[in-house]
Amino acid sequence: MEREKRTLRLAAPRGFCAGVDRAIQIVERTLEKYGAPVYVRHEIVHNRFVVESLEQKGAVFVDELADIPKGYPVIFSAHGVAKSVPAEAENRQMFYIDATCPLVSKVHREAERHERDNHEIILIGHRGHPEVIGTMGQLAEGEITLIETAEEARNFRQKQPGKNLAYLTQTTLSVDETRDIVDILRERFPGIEAPKKEDICYATTNRQAAVKILADRCDGLLVIGAPNSSNSMRLVEVAEKAGCPNVALVQRASDIPWDCLKSAKTVGITAGASAPETLVEEVVAAFSERYDVTVEEIVTNEEQVVFKMPKILASEAAE
Incomplete structure (x- = not known):
């Protein structure tokens, strides 16, 4: 058959x-x-x-x-x-x-710089996420105000009106949602200082851009990642907002919602920044067991970023 x-x-x-x-x-x-x-x-x-x-x-x-x-x-x-x-x-x-x-460390250094410059600091991010806890913990408690939503941005009140404002962002946020929050803050506080270089990291930006393109070319989409992974959850949201039907987060091939994808003839697959390629291969193999599969790769960007190892391990890395 x-x-x-x-x-x-x-x-x-x-x-x-x-x-x-x-x-x-x-x-x-x-x-x-x-x-x-x-x-x-x-x-x-x-x-x-x-x-x-x-x-x-x-x-x-x-x-x-x-x-x-x-x-x-x-x-x-x-x-x-x-x-x-x-x-x-x-x-x-x-x-x-x-x-x-290192891109998170960059945000930490920005927080310290703003404190030295006597700025009132806003951090755009998700409450309870380890990165947010770490960034807010670079300064004394109460020195950074966390804003999570556009509504919070609209309702924000300065602790010291007239003081120069600056904002930072978590590195794994939705690019579009963050832009909306920043636009509100800029409209309300035209002099607010932005990061010298975008805080949302290159990998988050690139993966979201790729998903937008993929969502337009598929009738189902799987994001491989963990439910506590911010960047993976943002990929799900981006795909849904782009109008792709049948979007799901899966941790392994065993999580694939086959019933939801029954009518999907073209299925997009991506993986969050903390998901290894072996899990992508596992999902492709699971499809191949059920269907006659054609695999295409949609390349939207080439990444060649490499970060140095800590000095104490650098000699091992060189070997």
Whole structure:
């Protein structure tokens, strides 16, 4: 019996960004250099497959520094941490390596600069996200005001009217939604200072742009990523707003909603910045088991960004 045909369109770029790739390499190289176990505070990146793979190599993921026995290396996640975290590690005489994405560190430095310049600071981001907690924790409590929605931007009131305002953003936000919030702030406060270089990272921007194009060429779309991954959830939202029917977030091939995709002849596939390519291959293989599949890659951008390893691991990276 002849199998039904399906066309799979893969977004490019998709999957790992340079910051995620660097963070994973930091854990792997720390294990190589110091041996297991190596402790990691929080998930190194928001992907269970990645976390479980590193656990099998000897990484141990913990919630707090107090959960780590003395004498073992500790790594801070790619999302960044409040200043209180390395301070606590030093008080506990811990050896730590910071895997914060350099583009997140850039936002941290911007916050410090604005404080030095006596600016009142707004951070556009999602409450409770580790990156937001880390960025707000660069300064004393209350120094940064978090704005999550356009409504909050409309209702924002300065703590010190007349003081110069500046805004920062989380690196993994929806480009379009953030633009709407920024437009409101600029209309209300024409002198507000923007980041010198866009805070939303290149990988987030590129993956959202690719999904917009893919959504227009597919009648179903899968985003491979974790529900606690901000950039993956934004890809789902972007695809839905672009008008693509049958959009779903899946962590693995076992999560594919086959019933919802029954009528979809052309299915788009992308992956969040913390999802490895092996999960994309797994999803393609699952389709190939059910259908006669044609795979096309829709390339919208070429990424060649690479971040340096921390100095203490640089020699291993060179080898």
